[in-house]
Amino acid sequence: MGFVAAYTNTYIDPPKHVVVEPNPDLHPVLESVSEKNDCGFELVPAAYSSDSNDVRLSLGRTPVSSQTSVRGGGITTEGVSLQCLTDGLDEFCLICDVEGSERDLLANEIEVIRRNCRAIVVEFQPEQLDDETGKTRASLERSFDTVEGREKDVYVFKKGDSPEG
Template identity: 30%
Template structure:
């Protein structure tokens, strides 16, 4: 007699296997994953600029979707994925494992201008909106976690990334401005103008231009902006 059929444990998204999770792969997230629309703008931009041999620095690893997409679709050298929310780290690793991804290092840490004491990270009901900013949704906070604070300049010197992928919920303006990004070949950044304002958006553009990168409209859409060296 045949063994009973096991319940399906994965969603399929852009050719990847995404483990089902009762608190993560639900509602809109589940639908977007199934339809290949999850973080679509950022995914499309990254696929246009990442190349063989790149070392990718991802700030805001989320559920591990972007690092898995890059690792499975491009022969990059390595990906360093930073995620502040400690509750997501086991799930990120499960996504990597499900897709046989072995060239990603997951860091549960925050990057800052310099090393410092652990910082408060505000976990929200909508895990994608969790951030350092308490005021961006104080009523939705479910817990406050202490997260390691590492120096961004030291991290860049150690890892030497060639591509930056950044989605850090409004911290992009202050954080990116504190480091030298001239070693990058390309950057994909999701802006959050509702929190950083016009001055913050200008700061991101100024920082990238100072690093020798030019705005690349063909790989930009709405709040996702792409920069690269050369044309």
């Protein structure tokens, strides 16, 4: 837990690093990882929401199996949009594992992504690999180069010399 955040932090100079995590049970773990690895990333206790409205978080049997939900049990957490998180930044890189909301984030924030994002690492859940996800990937491929060597359901895109990029 927190490995990707700590590893990513080593490549950011100067470090302006934001980790968004809605599950309050994971906050102490991420804070400890940040402290022990001298990361200094900002922990935002929220979940992705295109309109920044509150989000329901269905808590799974393990802390890492939680996911956002429009109905059902769980807890309510603050929502935050990518537009809000990146406001004032000239550019950013996006590492996106938002437990089922990846397609929504990429579709709803595509203009922010095209304008200011240098690279994207995104995991599409197996149940999301449908026509809509294909359209979202195609949209990204028009603005970014696809980095070969994707692993399972993880895709990597980087800004290149594509016509819209």
